[in-house]
Amino acid sequence: MRAYTDVISGETHFFDSSEPYTTEFGAELPSLRVAYRTWGTLNAERDNVILVCHALTGSADADGWWEGMFSRGGAFDETTDFIICSNVLGSCYGTTGPVSLSPLTGKNYGPDFPLITIRDMVHVQRRLLAGLGIQRVKLAVGASLGGMQVLEWGVLYPDVVQSLMAMGASGRHSAWCIAQSEAQRQAIYADRDWNGGWYTREQPPAAGLAAARMMAMCTYRSFENFQTRFGRELQKGTTFKAESYLHHQGRKLVERFDANTYITLTRAMDMHDLGRGRGVYEEVLGSMPMPVEILSINSDVLYPKEEQEELARFIPKSSILYLDEPYGHDAFLIDVEKVSRMVREFLDGRAMEEHSAA
16 A cells, blocks of 8 residues: 555645644653645735634645635635645644654554544644744634534634634534444454554555445435435446445545544544533533534434534524535535535625624
8 A cells, every 4th residue: 555645745734843742631742743735825914814624534635625615706715815724633644643653662653642632633733823823713614523623723722713614513422423433443443454453554454444434434425315326226236336336435545544543533533522621511612702603414414403503502603504415414525616605605704794893
């Protein structure tokens, strides 16, 4: 298999910090590397920043996995905005994670990479922005795991981020989602090449990771989407098109992603709870002072609309939009024209409010 760094864009930048980082649960990483991309130009006031937070298997290459969001007058307008997207802590696309070399051992962290949380990801993003001289973010936006990061930004750094847009995400991971994640992890553990997480790049637990992805894809799309797209049609012989699609998705992920990384990030998602250690959950939501736009996907079986409506009920300056599409959770990646318009309308509305207030 090729190195994961071969997958990322050649335009990726790297921020290195020699200052140790202590995770939320007390493990110490001796140093950090963060992979990130930028688009547009930082203005003189350094306040035209849009922070894009990526989902589970995403990277800093937002113009690749969210291509339709980049356009003049769209969500991410390089003529007016300075857009930045960093690969999250624990990932395999350039930021410190299980595939990185430990400065203490000279070997990959592998399964020894510590348990991290969404809060850790956001703290590391904040260190990156501070290193780049950025103290204000006009919008943090993301979906799924990205939406969880966005919400944590609102609690951890309300003095930095001025508005939030969280899509297809909850304020705390449900038992339903935790169960899905654990089933996927068990598929990886059951692979004969798992070897306690000490597999080689040449012989990874490919079948287990592919099976985990196949399970996940069944929650990323909806019943209606699978039925309309595949029905009971056969691809060839006795293989159904739905089966072929899942195997294709499994192979694609194995070619570009790491199993220990998948475990690290899904565990971080399971730990997601805005109220953990902070007090009453509803009161924590009520403490967010900035405007928050929440996007709910009506056909999402992974993060149902009731979870986004809960956020909208308790976050003071919030509003909720509904993406009424049949695609399921992945609709934010599919109907990008509509999503882009929603983001830009939120940004333009915020700008008009600030102008009126001035």
